[in-house]
Amino acid sequence: MAGNSQRRGAVRKTGTKKGAVVGTGGQQRRAIKGRGPTPSAVERPYHPAAKKAAAAARRDEKGGQRTSSSGKITGGGRPPRGKGDLPETVVGRNPVVEALRAGVPATALYVAFGLTADERVTEAVHEAAGRGITILEIGRGEMDRLTANAIHQGLALKVPPYEYAHPEELMARAVASGQPPLLVAVDGVTDPRNLGAIVRSAAAFGAHGVLVPERRSAGMTASAWRTSAGTAARIPVGRCTNLVRTLKDWASTGAMIVGLDADGTTNTDDFDLATGPLVIVVGSEGRGLARLTVTVCDATISIPMAREVESLNASVAAGVVLAEVARRRRSL
16 A cells, blocks of 8 residues: 555665665765865875975985085085086096096096097096096996987096085185185176186186175086186185175175276276285176175276277186286285
8 A cells, every 4th residue: 555654665674784774874884984174285295395395304314514624514504505516427528538637526437338449538538547536338328318318429427516615614714824815706607617717717816715606607517627727626616695695794804895897996007905805706797797796895996908899708807807916916
């Protein structure tokens, strides 16, 4: 009889295994349970924020204090390494030989299997063996991968990241020399060959160190090492995160900050500041000194030239001024 709920099979008995009864939300053992509140971004392992935090933690673990060759601890105050501070590979027979001649502190020389040896290959192998550099013979395919398919001619040289000095260490060494400090700072010099030439001139004319900014500036790459003709091993090169702030710190020690400028307030003929504590700032190849850098300079200096010539290369200008400083200091 229709509507008779008492008849057999009209209503399932409570607790039977077939399906759910009203109000259970499904079988209890199969019921959907909430996972709670959404975790924060850094707690979710595949979230970009979590990956960034993990990378920062790994960097912190690898960090810590380091001791320089002078015995001074240069830990937390040391500028962080930039993206360009990775092991560099010099490729090609001539570049490899030139780098070895210049004393670039290489860690490994790679030679392709079956390479036909000429005088450059022979010299590279003998030079590397004499300096205790590891010589590895690898296949052509591996050499192509190592050099990112560059024209390697069967030779590649691995160069480690340059170990920069701290700006405070540069000034401390200059003061401890017993002579009036002479330091060179570069402002936006982006060509590593120009930087290498500036380092070479600084070493030749008695400077105590060279400073480069961490950003928007060339670093001590293998190209800079080659151009410096090995003098980068004899004069410290420091790096700072903020050039203007570092120059202000150096000025507080009594050093005069002098920038090279084509429209300088004085020229090398009247460079009376040359004999005292001095920091020479060299501008970039194109725009020269940055506006903020000029504001911290005690003076700007120009080089007298013939009217037909508008300007000099940054490294050449630095060499001219450093030579004048050295001449004046010798005459004391």
